[in-house]
Amino acid sequence: MSPPAQNIYDNDAFFAAYGKLRRSVEGLGGAPEWPALSAMLPTMEGLNVVDLGCGFGWFCRFAREAGAAQVLGLDISEKMLARAREASDASIAYRRTDLEELELPAAAFDLVYSSLALHYIVNLGDVFTTVHRALVPGGRFVFSVEHPLYTAPSRPGWHPDDSGRKRWLVDRYLEEGARATNWLAEGVIKQHRTVATYLNLLLGLGFRLRRVEEWGPSDAQIEAHPEWALERDRPPFLLVSAER
Amino acid sequence: MSPPAQNIYDNDAFFAAYGKLRRSVEGLGGAPEWPALSAMLPTMEGLNVVDLGCGFGWFCRFAREAGAAQVLGLDISEKMLARAREASDASIAYRRTDLEELELPAAAFDLVYSSLALHYIVNLGDVFTTVHRALVPGGRFVFSVEHPLYTAPSRPGWHPDDSGRKRWLVDRYLEEGARATNWLAEGVIKQHRTVATYLNLLLGLGFRLRRVEEWGPSDAQIEAHPEWALERDRPPFLLVSAER
Numbered sequence: 001m002s003p004p005a006q007n008i009y010d011n012d013a014f015f016a017a018y019g020k021l022r023r024s025v026e027g028l029g030g031a032p033e034w035p036a037l038s039a040m041l042p043t044m045e046g047l048n049v050v051d052l053g054c055g056f057g058w059f060c061r062f063a064r065e066a067g068a069a070q071v072l073g074l075d076i077s078e079k080m081l082a083r084a085r086e087a088s089d090a091s092i093a094y095r096r097t098d099l100e101e102l103e104l105p106a107a108a109f110d111l112v113y114s115s116l117a118l119h120y121i122v123n124l125g126d127v128f129t130t131v132h133r134a135l136v137p138g139g140r141f142v143f144s145v146e147h148p149l150y151t152a153p154s155r156p157g158w159h160p161d162d163s164g165r166k167r168w169l170v171d172r173y174l175e176e177g178a179r180a181t182n183w184l185a186e187g188v189i190k191q192h193r194t195v196a197t198y199l200n201l202l203l204g205l206g207f208r209l210r211r212v213e214e215w216g217p218s219d220a221q222i223e224a225h226p227e228w229a230l231e232r233d234r235p236p237f238l239l240v241s242a243e244r
Numbered sequence: 245m246s247p248p249a250q251n252i253y254d255n256d257a258f259f260a261a262y263g264k265l266r267r268s269v270e271g272l273g274g275a276p277e278w279p280a281l282s283a284m285l286p287t288m289e290g291l292n293v294v295d296l297g298c299g300f301g302w303f304c305r306f307a308r309e310a311g312a313a314q315v316l317g318l319d320i321s322e323k324m325l326a327r328a329r330e331a332s333d334a335s336i337a338y339r340r341t342d343l344e345e346l347e348l349p350a351a352a353f354d355l356v357y358s359s360l361a362l363h364y365i366v367n368l369g370d371v372f373t374t375v376h377r378a379l380v381p382g383g384r385f386v387f388s389v390e391h392p393l394y395t396a397p398s399r400p401g402w403h404p405d406d407s408g409r410k411r412w413l414v415d416r417y418l419e420e421g422a423r424a425t426n427w428l429a430e431g432v433i434k435q436h437r438t439v440a441t442y443l444n445l446l447l448g449l450g451f452r453l454r455r456v457e458e459w460g461p462s463d464a465q466i467e468a469h470p471e472w473a474l475e476r477d478r479p480p481f482l483l484v485s486a487e488r
Contacts, residue, residue, distance in 0.1 A: 149393070149414065149417070153411070154409075155405075159403055159411075159413060161399075165398075165415065166415070167397070167403075167413035167414055167415045168413070168414040168415065168417075169403060169411035169412070169413065169414075170393065170411055170412045170413075170414050170477065170478055171409065171410070171411045171412065171477040171478075172476070172477060173393070173458070173460075173476070173477060173478055173479060174458065174460040174476040174477075174479055175476060194458050194479075195439050195456070195458065196456045196457055196458045199443075199453070199456045200455060200456060203453060203454060203455060203456075208452060208453075209443070209447060209452075209453045210447060211444060211447060212439070212440045212443045212444060212447075213440055214417070214418065214438050214439065214440045216418040232416070232417070232418040232419060233414065233415040233416060233417060233418070234414055234415075234417055235417060235418055235438075
């Protein structure tokens with residue numbers, strides 16, 4: 001039996017805080033990793049696309065505006081789906097789905113996309129298996145997760161040395177499993193996995209890896225947001241592109 | 245022009261210290277990552293094999309004993325090659341080679357192997373390009389390097405917290421380039437690269453990735469060597485298997 005899925009997004013306090021993040025207010029342009037992630041995407045024209053963890057539907061609308069033929073957005077949060085539907089027209093289908101129990105029709109999609117959702121998933125092997133089956137041959141799976149360096153530590157944080165230089169404190173990198181953090185709400189549970197595990201799960205299913213990015217801010221982004229410079233010491237996001 | 249290659253192995257003090265390491269005295273069985281690395285190797289029978297940074301020739305002799313047709317060991321250190329030749333018979337060819345200037349015949353090898361040598365290389369893109377050309381279609385490239393988490397920090401080390409638990413201090417992960425360390429000798433220069441860079445260099449050349457390991461000790465190894473447990477907090481080695 002699967003554990004009950006975590007749906008922190010329907011918690012009122014969490015939802016309110018999440019709705020104030022730049023990426024929630026401004027959409028894709030408010031996500032600093034979007035330029036790198038979008039560079040991994042195929043041309044959208046005519047594609048059948050599904051977004052795992054679609055949130056407010058920003059990517060679904062982007063895909064549709066970029067010419068995708070059919071777009072399906074899946075999310076566990078009713079509140080987020082309600083907002084997504086409000087902001088979209090009927091050409092995008094949104095469906096409440098617990099990704100832990102993901103079911104998709106076989107060979108039905110040209111692109112499976114997921115942004116910062118899969119590090120919450122316990123049954124990741126099952127999700128990847130379903131994604132592989134759901135893609136047409138040559139179809140793409142493009143996703144981002146929190147970087148394993150970010151999810152590994154038992155107590156995530158920076159340690160300043162005598163000179164004030166900060167270092168990221170890493171432990172338990174090879175010890176995979178649940179980590180409790182206090183991001184926007186108390187006791188949010190993430191699933192830590194190594195970079196190798198993400199990649200080997202894909203390779204073991206027959207995916208062909210196309211590109212891997214350990215994202216950090218560009219020089220231009222640091223000029224605009226000097227406080228982001230620290231993210232180069234420890235990348236916050238892992239981006240992966242694979243082909244069935 | 246290439247920078248002059250670093251040949252720390254012909255430094256007397258370094259060579260003496262290196263010769264006392266378990267992996268130098270006991271060979272492959274003295275290298276804790278060998279079980280994981282060897283599991284990535286193809287069946288050796290009849291293969292043409294080259295080892296980049298062959299050291300004392302332990303892997304070359306293993307390959308030959310496992311049935312490899314031809315084995316070539318390359319190393320920059322005359323001292324190591326002299327020892328390798330002493331311990332081998334004439335069926336293994338050893339050649340002094342600066343990997344920074346690596347040249348190999350096209351489509352001549354079934355397996356290119358390298359253990360803990362490539363993190364010293366400045367011109368890694370050139371080396372990978374040469375390796376790709378030197379492999380037959382379907383040929384394998386299997387290598388280990390020091391893990392980027394290990395090579396990244398400006399001052400590598402562990403920070404004990406109040407409870408005595410140690411954390412690895414990471415900075416400069418995304419800042420690739422030279423790092424000076426004092427491993428067995430003063431001022432040994434390693435080239436830090438991210439996991440993504442190693443993989444994308446391979447993918448960009450058309451290699452198909454087969455497996456990635458972020459190595460840490462097994463339960464049995466920790467039972468035999470309790471002091472290795474810390475290596476699970478921060479993996480020391482990255483192992484990669486790719487196919488042309």
